[in-house]
Amino acid sequence: MAEFSKRLSKCYAQTDEPSECRGYADDYLECLHHTNEIARAKAIRAEFVRKAEQQAHEGRKAADILADGVIVGVGLIQREQAGAHAK
Numbered sequence: 001m002a003e004f005s006k007r008l009s010k011c012y013a014q015t016d017e018p019s020e021c022r023g024y025a026d027d028y029l030e031c032l033h034h035t036n037e038i039a040r041a042k043a044i045r046a047e048f049v050r051k052a053e054q055q056a057h058e059g060r061k062a063a064d065i066l067a068d069g070v071i072v073g074v075g076l077i078q079r080e081q082a083g084a085h086a087k
Helices: 002-014 018-033 035-074 079-086
Strands: none
Touching: 002 018, 018 035
16 A cells, blocks of 8 residues: 555655656555456356356256156146146
8 A cells, every 4th residue: 555655645745746646646545445356257147146146047947958858848738637646
């Protein structure tokens, strides 16, 4: 952090236009508050959750197909009839 502070102070001391030091100021503020890092972490987490939900949904589809069995999935045996015969 001290390095960013030194660069920013040096820039302000050597320039007549404070706007020329905007990059150093942005780096210093990022070092203090980690706003970009936090935003990046939130985006990564959101994408991870989205993909996990998608994979879980696809997994449920596959599990439903496997639970139905191949014959039931083709429609040769109706689920309700298969359940009634099992009782």
